[in-house]
Amino acid sequence: MTNHTDVSQTAPLIDVAPLSSALEKFAADRDWAQFHSPKNLVMALTGEVGELTEIFQWMTEAQSRAAGTNPDTAQAVKEELADVQLYLVRLASVLGVDLNEAVQHKLQKNAEKYPADKAKGSSKKYTEL
Amino acid sequence: MTNHTDVSQTAPLIDVAPLSSALEKFAADRDWAQFHSPKNLVMALTGEVGELTEIFQWMTEAQSRAAGTNPDTAQAVKEELADVQLYLVRLASVLGVDLNEAVQHKLQKNAEKYPADKAKGSSKKYTEL
Amino acid sequence: MTNHTDVSQTAPLIDVAPLSSALEKFAADRDWAQFHSPKNLVMALTGEVGELTEIFQWMTEAQSRAAGTNPDTAQAVKEELADVQLYLVRLASVLGVDLNEAVQHKLQKNAEKYPADKAKGSSKKYTEL
Amino acid sequence: MTNHTDVSQTAPLIDVAPLSSALEKFAADRDWAQFHSPKNLVMALTGEVGELTEIFQWMTEAQSRAAGTNPDTAQAVKEELADVQLYLVRLASVLGVDLNEAVQHKLQKNAEKYPADKAKGSSKKYTEL
Numbered sequence: 275m276t277n278h279t280d281v282s283q284t285a286p287l288i289d290v291a292p293l294s295s296a297l298e299k300f301a302a303d304r305d306w307a308q309f310h311s312p313k314n315l316v317m318a319l320t321g322e323v324g325e326l327t328e329i330f331q332w333m334t335e336a337q338s339r340a341a342g343t344n345p346d347t348a349q350a351v352k353e354e355l356a357d358v359q360l361y362l363v364r365l366a367s368v369l370g371v372d373l374n375e376a377v378q379h380k381l382q383k384n385a386e387k388y389p390a391d392k393a394k395g396s397s398k399k400y401t402e403l
Numbered sequence: 404m405t406n407h408t409d410v411s412q413t414a415p416l417i418d419v420a421p422l423s424s425a426l427e428k429f430a431a432d433r434d435w436a437q438f439h440s441p442k443n444l445v446m447a448l449t450g451e452v453g454e455l456t457e458i459f460q461w462m463t464e465a466q467s468r469a470a471g472t473n474p475d476t477a478q479a480v481k482e483e484l485a486d487v488q489l490y491l492v493r494l495a496s497v498l499g500v501d502l503n504e505a506v507q508h509k510l511q512k513n514a515e516k517y518p519a520d521k522a523k524g525s526s527k528k529y530t531e532l
Numbered sequence: 533m534t535n536h537t538d539v540s541q542t543a544p545l546i547d548v549a550p551l552s553s554a555l556e557k558f559a560a561d562r563d564w565a566q567f568h569s570p571k572n573l574v575m576a577l578t579g580e581v582g583e584l585t586e587i588f589q590w591m592t593e594a595q596s597r598a599a600g601t602n603p604d605t606a607q608a609v610k611e612e613l614a615d616v617q618l619y620l621v622r623l624a625s626v627l628g629v630d631l632n633e634a635v636q637h638k639l640q641k642n643a644e645k646y647p648a649d650k651a652k653g654s655s656k657k658y659t660e661l
Numbered sequence: 662m663t664n665h666t667d668v669s670q671t672a673p674l675i676d677v678a679p680l681s682s683a684l685e686k687f688a689a690d691r692d693w694a695q696f697h698s699p700k701n702l703v704m705a706l707t708g709e710v711g712e713l714t715e716i717f718q719w720m721t722e723a724q725s726r727a728a729g730t731n732p733d734t735a736q737a738v739k740e741e742l743a744d745v746q747l748y749l750v751r752l753a754s755v756l757g758v759d760l761n762e763a764v765q766h767k768l769q770k771n772a773e774k775y776p777a778d779k780a781k782g783s784s785k786k787y788t789e790l
Contacts, residue, residue, distance in 0.1 A: 285421065286421065287419075287421045287422040287425055288417075288418065288419050288421070288422045288488065288492070289417065289418040290416075290417050292414065292415065292416045292417070293416040293417045293506060293510075296416060296510060297510075300510070300513070300514070303519040304517060304519050304522045304523055304524070305523050305524040306522075306524075306526070308524075309526045309590050311464035311465075311467050311468050312459060312467040312468060312470055312480075313459045313462060313463075313464045313467035313700075313704075314464065314589055314590060316452075316455055316456055316459050316467075316704070317456075317585050317588065317589035317700075317703070317704065317707075318589050318590075319452055319455070319487075320452055320456060320581075320582055320585045320589075320704075320707050321582050321583075321585045321586040321589055322582075323445075323448055323449055323452050323578075323582060324578055324579050324580075324581060324582010324583060324585065324586075325579075325582060326445055326448070327445055327446075327449060327575050327578045327579045327582065328579040328582075330441060330442045330445050330575065331572055331575035331576050331578075331579055332567050332572055332576075332784040333442060334442075334722065335440035335442045335443065335721065335722075336440075338440050338441040338442035338445075339440050339441060339497070341441055341498060342498055342499050342500075348500075351498060351500065352500055352504075352505040352508070353505070353508075353509060355491065355494065355495050355498075355500055355502065355505055356502070356505035356506045356508065356509035356510075357509060358448075358487075358491055359417065359491060359502055359505070359506050360506060360509060360510070362484065362487055362488060362491065363417070365484065366484050368468070369470060369471055369480060369484075370471050371471075371480065371481050371484055373484065373485070373488055375481075376481040376482070376484055376485040376488070377422060377485045377488050377489060379481070379482075379485065380482060380485035380486060380489060381422075381425060381426075381429070381485075381489070384429070385429070388433060390432040390433050393433045393435075394433055394434050395433070395434040395435075395437075397435070397438045397719040438719050442571075442575075443718055443719060445575070446571075446574070446575065446578075446714050446715075446717065446718035447718050447719075449575075449578050449710075449711055449714045449718075450711050450712075450714045450715040450718055451711075452707075452711060453707055453708050453709075453710060453711010453712060453714065453715075454708075454711060456704050456707045456708045456711065457704075457708040457711075459704065460701055460704035460705050460707075460708055461655040461696050461701060461705075463593065464592065464593075526590040543679065544679065545677075545679045545680040545683055546675075546676065546677050546679070546680045546746065546750070547675065547676040548674075548675050550672065550673065550674045550675070551674040551675045551764060551768075554674055554768060555768075558768070558771070558772070561777040562775060562777050562780045562781055562782070563781050563782040564780075564782075564784070566782075567784045569722035569723075569725050569726050570717060570725040570726060570728055571717045571720060571721075571722045571725035572722065574710075574713055574714055574717050574725075575714075577710055577713070577745070578710055578714060581703075581706055581707055581710050584703055584706070585703055585704075585707060588699060588700045588703050591700055592700075593698035593700045593701065594698075596698050596699040596700035596703075597698050597699060597755070599699055599756060600756055600757050600758075609756060609758065610758055610762075610763040610766070611763070611766075611767060613749065613752065613753050613756075613758055613760065613763055614760070614763035614764045614766065614767035614768075615767060616706075616745075616749055617675065617749060617760055617763070617764050618764060618767060618768070620742065620745055620746060620749065621675070623742065624742050626726070627728060627729055627738060627742075628729050629729075629738065629739050629742055631742065631743070631746055633739075634739040634740070634742055634743035634746070635680060635743045635746050635747060637739070637740075637743065638740060638743035638744065638747060639680075639683060639684075639687070639743075639747070642687070643687070646691060648690040648691050651691045651693075652691055652692050653691070653692040653693075653695075655693070655696045
């Protein structure tokens with residue numbers, strides 16, 4: 275029997291409220307809400323993940339771990355991570371999704387799916403083949 | 404002359420510290436840090452954005468705005484948004500990027516790039532053609 | 533009882549052999565095969581699909597159908613479609629996958645999965661929720 | 662002075678005409694053309710590239726090069742490559758883009774951009790930082 279933690283009582287894992295408000299104001303000031311359908315925002319998110327991917331595509335894994343040591347690369351990485359975060363929060367906002375609650379539930383679900391003792395050192399669980 | 408706000412003094416827009424710690428512990432408990440190179444995590448992020456995209460691909464924009472009204476769709480959307488957020492925070496963590504600082508700088512940059520009075524009601528600035 | 537067509541006997545649906553050879557020579561001439569692991573090429577493919585997505589992200593569906601009427605947009609679309617095709621063929625090549633055979637089997641599978649009379653006018657089958 | 666080859670005279674690098682026709686008939690038989698706006702098809706393409714990415718995300722580069730040796734992985738890879746090819750050809754079709762011409766021009770452009778003697782053994786040209 276799984277004893278689900280009451281998520282509503284636990285401390286927040288993430289707080290995006292100020293950013294969500296700032297983005298809502300940013301869009302309202304420019305009359306951009308009309309363009310911010312979830313469909314469009316998902317595409318914008320894809321575009322930014324694509325730009326992030328282009329930074330790492332020819333790197334080895336070892337090089338990717340050291341990406342922060344090159345100032346130009348580090349700056350580019352920061353900007354793309356920010357872009358992904360901005361669109362993700364905006365998307366959750368227009369969809370009315372509470373990101374913290376969503377994250378809490380997902381983390382709990384993952385903990386039940388991958389018990390530490392069984393998943394240890396294996397990436398097998400990832401490959402859904 | 405642009406008078407840059409001292410970002411370090413402003414209130415945080417986003418706080419992901421508890422989630423970042425939780426994910427670090429989650430990975431350590433399963434000996435998964437070895438798989439979490441930035442290169443791999445960017446790919447995992449791509450996979451999740453792909454799953455999010457599949458929810459919306461055949462919807463009209465109007466349907467996408469009403470996605471929350473169908474309980475099954477709403478649940479799927481929540482899970483995928485959570486997955487994207489989890490990998491994004493984990494990625495920033497292994498890269499040593501402060502997401503709040505990155506977001507603050509990007510938002511400021513966007514405000515300077517798209518002055519409210521000039522960008523009003525136009526999506527032109529987006530198309531980099 | 534499903535009577536599978538012998539794919540090996542049917543006329544090809546797609547022929548990418550000359551392009552595959554051209555790309556192999558292109559990479560060999562530049563000593564780039566070392567960078568062309570499937571992992572890296574999948575990421576390059578992601579990057580190009582991201583660029584393609586950026587062209588369409590703020591368009592309505594109707595505007596996307598008319599994308600060819602603007603010469604600049606048409607040119608950008610052509611280049612991104614080409615980039616996706618180039619990386620896809622290169623990826624199939626290094627993985628030793630016969631794209632024509634793969635496409636034939638998939639099309640046959642789809643025909644069995646979505647009988648014309650039952651799938652008529654519905655996009656429901658797409659949403660895997 | 663660059664002496665551009667007359668692309669229209671050269672042998673085709675790729676022939677997708679039979680697949681393009683097959684997909685048009687497939688969509689017509691199911692009354693699906695209404696869903697096949699370029700915007701929607703680009704999203705469908707993203708979804709498939711996401712599924713392809715999930716196969717490779719936790720592999721090392723060396724493991725990705727050997728992906729064909731595991732029958733289950735090889736089968737999954739084939740199906741995803743086919744899906745990407747199907748949507749790409751369908752997308753080019755609804756946009757009225759001649760994929761062979763697009764690919765010919767792009768390959769020529771790349772040859773001019775990366776002269777073999779200068780690009781030899783370097784992945785530098787890729788990183789657009």
